[in-house]
Amino acid sequence: MNFIIQPLNCQAKLKIAKTAQEQDFEETVLATDIDFEDIYLNINRNQYSDLLDVLEFQDYLNMKSKYIQYYTILNDNPYERISLRRWKFAYTAIVNEHVRPGLATFKWEVIKENLNRYKEYHEIYFQQLNHNKNDKRAQELEKQIDLFNLIYIRRIAQIQYAKKKIEEKDLSWWDKLVNWWNSNENQDNTGCIN
DSSP: OOOOOOOEEEEEEEOOOOOOTTTTSSOOEEEEEEEESSSOOOOOOHHHHHHHHHHHHHHHHHHHHGGGTTHHHHHHTTTSSSSHHHEEEEEHHHIIIIHHHHTTHHHHHHHHHHHHHHHHEEEEEEEHTTTOOOOHHHHHHHHHHHHHHHHHHHHHHHHHHHHHHHSSOOOOHHHHHHHHHHHHHHHHHHHHHO
């Protein structure tokens, strides 16, 4: 019996930890160990060649399906030179697939939508720091926001949360006395300067 890939045995160990944020990013959240005893790949030259042909054809189909909507340019004006029609096709395909999508991010509607999304995520994350959970909406927004802005928004929310905690912290009688004493000294010093 000929196998392309022989039957194989493997053992897998999966370790799932708490979320990275809950453990202060000290340990991986998902760790897997997969041990394969023996793997043999038996392909003769003809099978290898056929496999490469299939992969090449798959790439061709993917490329063709991406640009098939622009093929009407090639058949629009049969009286033009074929080279001119092909250059128009190439120009239109590149502009519509690579240039215009990049420029679309600079439209005011898109910028405003992103800013609203950032503000909403900031509020939700700040509430999460205060132990108010809103996980579903936060996960939806995390999928829509890019990584850099996600980290930036979280860091700003963490800083604001730390400031809020310091402001809300109850002062001891000694801290109140020191603050009162320092405020009186500052008032006396400002009076001497005038």
